[in-house]
Amino acid sequence: MQAMLKRLNRVCSELDLSREGLRKLQAKDPTFPASIKLGDSMQSPVYFDADEISAWLESKKAARQPIVNNGEA
Secondary structure, eight states, X not given: OOOSXXXXXXXXXXXXXXXXHHHHHHHHOTTSOOOEEOSSSTXXXXXXXXXXXXXXHHHHHHHSOXXXXXXXX
């Protein structure tokens, strides 16, 4: 069973991004899922919805351009 929420560090690891890289991605791509902060303090943990991350990644994969083979086998 997949976890419902993923911690920020796990999302960074799965996307092969640093924390700063993930922040830049969030700022650049409005379709990237919003984070969920549990608590009011600056040190409260940050999570992402696992299904939203998966759906975002699938949409990026679907939108990529197909590789043209130029007739080679």
